Each structure stands twice: as structure tokens, then as C-alpha cells.
Amino acid sequence: MTTDEPKIGVYVCDCGFNIAGVVNVPEVVNYAKGLRGVAVAREYKYMCSSPGQETIQKDIREKGLNRVVVASCSPHLHESTFRRAAESAGMNPYLVHMVNIREQVSWVTKGRDEATEKAKSLVAAGVARVARHSPLERREVPVRGEVLIMGGGIAGIQAALTAAEAGHHVYLVEREPSIGGHMARFDKTFPTLDCAACILTPKMTAVKNHANITLLSYSEVVAVDGYVGNFKVKVRRKPRYVDEAKCVGCFECIEECVYKTPKFSSEFELGLGKRKPIYIPFPQAVPLVAVIDPETCIEFKTGHCKKTCVEACGDRNAIDFKQQEQFVELDVGAIIVSTGFQVFDASRMTNYGYGRYPDVYNALEVERLAASNGPTGGEIVLRNGKKPSSVAIVHCVGSRDENYNPYCSKVCCMYSLKLAHLVKERTGAEVYSFYIDMRTPGKGYEEFYHRLLVENLHLIRGKVAVVTDIAESPREEGKLVVVAENTLLGGVVRVPVDMVVLSVALEPQADKEQVRRLLNMSCSSEGFFLEKHPKLAPVSTMTDGVFIAGACQGPKDIPETVAQAEAAAAEVLALTSKGFITLEPNLAYIDKALCSGCQVCIPLCPYRAIELDRSSMVAKISDVLCKGCGVCVAACPSGAALQRMFEDDQILDELLGVLS
Amino acid sequence: MMAQAKQFEPRIVAFVCNWCTYIAADAAGVARARYSPSVRLLRTMCSGRVDPQFVLAAFSGGADGVLLCGCHPRDCHYSSGNYKALRRYTLLKKMLSQLGIEGDRFRLEWISASEGEKFRRVVEDMTDRVRRLGPFKLNGGP
Numbered sequence: 001m002t003t004d005e006p007k008i009g010v011y012v013c014d015c016g017f018n019i020a021g022v023v024n025v026p027e028v029v030n031y032a033k034g035l036r037g038v039a040v041a042r043e044y045k046y047m048c049s050s051p052g053q054e055t056i057q058k059d060i061r062e063k064g065l066n067r068v069v070v071a072s073c074s075p076h077l078h079e080s081t082f083r084r085a086a087e088s089a090g091m092n093p094y095l096v097h098m099v100n101i102r103e104q105v106s107w108v109t110k111g112r113d114e115a116t117e118k119a120k121s122l123v124a125a126g127v128a129r130v131a132r133h134s135p136l137e138r139r140e141v142p143v144r145g146e147v148l149i150m151g152g153g154i155a156g157i158q159a160a161l162t163a164a165e166a167g168h169h170v171y172l173v174e175r176e177p178s179i180g181g182h183m184a185r186f187d188k189t190f191p192t193l194d195c196a197a198c199i200l201t202p203k204m205t206a207v208k209n210h211a212n213i214t215l216l217s218y219s220e221v222v223a224v225d226g227y228v229g230n231f232k233v234k235v236r237r238k239p240r241y242v243d244e245a246k247c248v249g250c251f252e253c254i255e256e257c258v259y260k261t262p263k264f265s266s267e268f269e270l271g272l273g274k275r276k277p278i279y280i281p282f283p284q285a286v287p288l289v290a291v292i293d294p295e296t297c298i299e300f301k302t303g304h305c306k307k308t309c310v311e312a313c314g315d316r317n318a319i320d321f322k323q324q325e326q327f328v329e330l331d332v333g334a335i336i337v338s339t340g341f342q343v344f345d346a347s348r349m350t351n352y353g354y355g356r357y358p359d360v361y362n363a364l365e366v367e368r369l370a371a372s373n374g375p376t377g378g379e380i381v382l383r384n385g386k387k388p389s390s391v392a393i394v395h396c397v398g399s400r401d402e403n404y405n406p407y408c409s410k411v412c413c414m415y416s417l418k419l420a421h422l423v424k425e426r427t428g429a430e431v432y433s434f435y436i437d438m439r440t441p442g443k444g445y446e447e448f449y450h451r452l453l454v455e456n457l458h459l460i461r462g463k464v465a466v467v468t469d470i471a472e473s474p475r476e477e478g479k480l481v482v483v484a485e486n487t488l489l490g491g492v493v494r495v496p497v498d499m500v501v502l503s504v505a506l507e508p509q510a511d512k513e514q515v516r517r518l519l520n521m522s523c524s525s526e527g528f529f530l531e532k533h534p535k536l537a538p539v540s541t542m543t544d545g546v547f548i549a550g551a552c553q554g555p556k557d558i559p560e561t562v563a564q565a566e567a568a569a570a571e572v573l574a575l576t577s578k579g580f581i582t583l584e585p586n587l588a589y590i591d592k593a594l595c596s597g598c599q600v601c602i603p604l605c606p607y608r609a610i611e612l613d614r615s616s617m618v619a620k621i622s623d624v625l626c627k628g629c630g631v632c633v634a635a636c637p638s639g640a641a642l643q644r645m646f647e648d649d650q651i652l653d654e655l656l657g658v659l660s
Numbered sequence: 661m662m663a664q665a666k667q668f669e670p671r672i673v674a675f676v677c678n679w680c681t682y683i684a685a686d687a688a689g690v691a692r693a694r695y696s697p698s699v700r701l702l703r704t705m706c707s708g709r710v711d712p713q714f715v716l717a718a719f720s721g722g723a724d725g726v727l728l729c730g731c732h733p734r735d736c737h738y739s740s741g742n743y744k745a746l747r748r749y750t751l752l753k754k755m756l757s758q759l760g761i762e763g764d765r766f767r768l769e770w771i772s773a774s775e776g777e778k779f780r781r782v783v784e785d786m787t788d789r790v791r792r793l794g795p796f797k798l799n800g801g802p
Contacts, residue, residue: 074682074686075703076682076683100686100701102689103685103686103688103690104685104686104689104701105697107689107690107692108688108689108692108693108695108780109694109695110694111697114697118697118700121700122700125702517734517735520737522679522680522683522772522773522774523774524774525774525775542679542683586705604744606738606740607738627738628705629705629706629708629709629737629738629741630704630705630708630709630741631706631708631709631738631740631744633709634708634709634710634711634712634744634748635744643709646704646709651702651704652714655702655714655717655721656717658700659673659718659722659723
């Protein structure tokens, strides 16, 4: 729509051998030189490098280019790089167009001629399209400083503390009654064997005491609206039936409950311990506030309880049986998702007997048995209370298995070694580890493995076929027999043990789909949230303003999780520190002269951004509400609805270009 | 056996959304999945931006097939643009068949960002089908 004659520069990148190894780049450059409007076409080894960018900038200045086409990698990788380069040479950044000849040509095409032809037609399309580009202005919108963090495990806690320290107000939403996540269940952490609680609980307390952090525990995010810098978040606060402001965490209500002894399976203890209907999940819980389970509380079930808990609470008057769920609305500028993982359900592998043999445990349960604040006070014992004299640890349960999860869960080898150490330390038992490959990369990890070798851990390389209680010899009587092939010695081994520990995989949370939809994120094929780019933007997502940290992005250990949490917090600071952000100008607009006022577009808009201007009887699109999908543009019968960056003539000329 | 005549390479235009299928195509590249060079991608922000006239223009401009791709149902980045694309597709497909354009020449697929392999499969399958139909000629024309 500009009247100036296009003077287009075409820059074809070799990307080392990535493109030039398949595409005949000089031929593409020569072809580009003959295209209409092209003033200069060049090849360079790495267009995105400084010398590459400078070549473009020099041509803009010296040759007076007014359009640029870069044929290289995906625009998702370097579009902003080349726009910035053009802008600093004085060109409007939206006069640059990228053509993807790496991901969509050289990496996927067999045959040099075929790839070269395809690259040529894409370059022709890019040249035709860019000739139709006109200068556009970016929109600036203010960014709120508040941050929402979803999930209060170690990732969420660390991110919250970092962002809060930088002066941002943080809303930390956790669906359980206490923050702490999986880490709160561990006794020791590898490879240093420092106590998990000694690292975690001070951070949990710091969250509670920080003036910049609002902790919303026992709550879930139910709706997210808006866009980067200006999200509107709706949080459902589940009723605890105990007033958080009044409860002091004295445990008196729990002691005085009409149930004299804990009777119900404790969620925090994974069913290994019991709790009362009114409970605090664990003594170091944050917030240290009781919660009532209406499913088991007699007052809720019959309405005729003596309510000794209320009596015990006395003047504090914190117990409120009439408490209702509440909805809180929050305005935030950025969101960090740190919703963590769940462990693989080992009962799916029936050959290992989990759920059938009482002394087959998953690793998380053994973490609780080993924990000094756990159901056995840190004694690793069998269901009958006796110490085991022999224990088998089975690696890769639900990981590296085509039937369940093909990926490696990354942390299991190390946590298995840690549990082996703890079992030996607490019980003196002989420990047999059945592994496929021992994977211990990481600072101090290989050294930890060697330490276990010195501690006389029995290592058997082979995947376990079955765990059975059917004895074939007197020494197997009354034992669990682990049957596996020893692939180093060759031959089947049968190892009778008292206890079997299954090193279960880390899996995406069961409700990952809901969370993904809530925030418009993508999942990788195994269901973990997808980062924008594994190396360039590892904690960003395709939704601007939404970041990910911790095991919701993929299995990872605590040091990596903490590092990612800090990275996500840093991304939030980078986003919010200026106070405003620029948004792409790809919005829809109305050509008033063409609009007939038919209103077809109005109900189609998912954001209610279009309304009829009563005075002129034409449609009007709000810049603030429009997100640039272009649905209205495709629907307009009179061609009055248009979209910047995706104008009909741009798309149609690009189309003719690819067919040329 | 047929003579060593050069196999017909169809030209297929794919309209893909920025958020799901374009990323899937990039992912196919990262995985070095090989597929026919027949397909040319045109990126719009949403499959709901694809005006039926683009599809007609593609056929009249010489395309042998048109592929329309977006996010899976309920996954649209703009909440419902893919449903709009589906409705237009259904109607347009009817119209194309009345014009005598074979069904295999126009196809809608939902391909999410992680489905690079599906993208490859769809392109290969569509290329095969269109190759069997031969070059596109309206009403069996010249």
C-alpha cells in the first residue's frame, strides 16, 4: 500500500552446512536477483551473526533498500533478530520478511535439486509478499508488576522468593493445604545427603513471612483471561472450614477431636500414615493451619458431633463449619507455571506386584518411610513392623519402556542410589539394584555412585521380569523373589528379598490438559509443557507472559528445578521491569468505506472486540481487545475487515509466489 | 513396468496456523523427518483467517491440492478460530465437489505443535493421493 517502488534485498543464509549442505544457495541467490523489485541478493554463512546482520544494515543504508527478505531458519527462531537489525539501520521492522528454508526445506527434503527448487519458490513468494508490506507501528501497552505462580513446590517457592525479593508482588497458588510439593516428602537429597527439610522449610517459612507474597493455599486457578502484561486470573479457594486468619496452628483441635486416634488415610503420607478428620498435613506445613475433611468429619456427616474441636479452639474461634468456597480475582502481568509431576502408577505393571504384595513399595513411599517426620519416624520397616534383611530396588519402572513412557525420567538412578544408601544405613540390609543403564551425569553424581559401590551395593544389570511370592527353593520361602536376566553374566537370576522398591517414572500431572488449555500452552508428545525453544527460550512458552519451571516441563532434579525457577523469575523481571511492552501490530481493522454494517463479524469474534458504531452504522474493532486471529477478516463479505501483517493482497501474492 | 517417465510431482499449498501446525512443521524439520518437496506452507495467525477465496485462488493459480491445518478442537490459540475454519471447510468442500474438484485435493487436518511426525505423514499421504489424481484441471480442461 506504500507508493514507493520496492527495492528489495534478499539474503540467503548457508547456516553453515545446515542449508548449504542440501540447497544450492548460489543458485537461489542468482534466481532471486532476477525477481521483480530485487535490488540486491547475497549469500552468507551465518546471516544471524553480527557480520551477517551488518551486511543487511549496510545495504539498507548504502543501497537505499526499502524491503528485506531473509531466507534462513524458522521465523520463530530469528524473526525478531532480523527485524531489530533492520530497525537499527533505520528501516521499519515490518518491511522485513523471513522465508523458512531450513526447518521446512533443507532439513526435510531429500535431493539437492528438489530442495533448491523448493527454496527458490519460497524465496519468490517472500519477495512477492514483502513488496506488499507497509510500515507498521508497534503498540505499547503497560505491564502490571504482579506475578502469579501456579504450584508451590520447590520450583514455585524459589520463583516466588526471587520475584518477591526484586520487589514484585507475587500470588502463589497451591492446591494442597500446604506448600512444599514433593520435596517436602523427602528425607535426604542426593548427592550431598543433606536433609530436604533443612533446605526446604526455611524457604517455606520465608514465603509465608514475605511482605510481597500472598500465599493462596488450598486454591486452584480456574480461569485466565487477558494477555501478556495484563492477565485477569480467577482463583477458587476451597473451604478449609478453618479460618486461616484466626488459626494459630496449635494442634489443640486435632488433639481434642472426637476420634481419639487417627483413623483415616493421610494424603501426605501416601496412605502409609493416618490422620483425623481435622488435620495439619505435616508438622512443618505452611501455612500452619488446620483443615477439615468433610468426607470423614462427623459434624459434616451427621450434624450431631460433640464438636470438641470447637471447644478446644475456644476464644480463637477459628473453626467455621459454614465456610464456603470463594473466588478471588487477581490482576497480574506475568504467570509462572510450576505445577510439578506425578509418579507413575506402578500397579499398571502387574508383573511387579505393586498393590498386590504389601511389601512392594514405590520409591516415594520409601521416601516417607525414611523421613524422620514420616509415619515410622524414619525407620525403614516392612508392613509387619520388622526391619528387612534384604531389599531389591528396581530401576526404570514406567520409564524407558515403550509400553509406558519411552523417555528416561532422569532422576531415578540417583534417587535409587540415595534410597539404597538410606536402606543400608537404617537397616543394614543387603541391597540389590536392578538397573538397565546407570545414568549419573551431574555435579558430584558419579562420585556418589562410586560411594555406593564402596558401600557394597549389589548391582545387577538387567530389567526385572517379575516379582513373585512363589518359592522354588527353601531359601525363597516367605520371601518376594525378584526374577531378572543378568545381562552382564548372562542367565536368569532369582533374588529372594523382604522388600521391593520400585523406582517409578516421573509423569506429567493428571490434569495437565486443563492447565495447558487454561494458559494456551502446548505439550510435548509425552505431555510435559512445551518450552518455546529448548536452547533459546527454555522457560518461555508460546504464550507471551507465561513461563514454566520445574518438572512440569520435564523430569528434573532439585538443583535443575531451582535453576529453572530462578530463570523464570528473571524472565518475569525482564518482561515487567520497563513497565510497558510492545505488541505485534497484527490487528484487524475496518475499512469504513467498504463496511455495509451487516454485523456478520460481530458474533464471530472470540474476544468481543467488534461492535457496531451506531452513528456511522459500520463495525468498529477495539485495538485493546483484538488479538489478531483474523477470523472476522476471512468472514467479511464485503472485504471491509482487514488485518495488518496478513492483508489479503500479501497472502494472495505469497500464494502466487509459491506456485510460480 | 511403466516407462522411466518422471513421476508427477504435485504442487500442494498448505495454509497453516502460527501456533500449532507451523510449529509442527518446524518440529518435523528438527527431527529431520523427510517428506515430499511438494508442499508449500503459508502461515496465518489462525486457521480461521483462511478465507475460502484463498483456496480458490490456490487452485486457479495452479495448485494440485490444498491442505488446511490448525490446532486440535479445544486447543485453538484464539479459542474458536479452528471451528470457524472447520465450518468454512465443510461448505467449501461441498462447493468444490460441485465444481468437479476431487475430494482428495482439499483436506483439513488438526496438527498440534508436538505432532511433527503427523505433519510428515499427512503431507506424504496427501502427496500420494494427489499424485494418483494427476495434475489439477478444472472440468477436465486443457
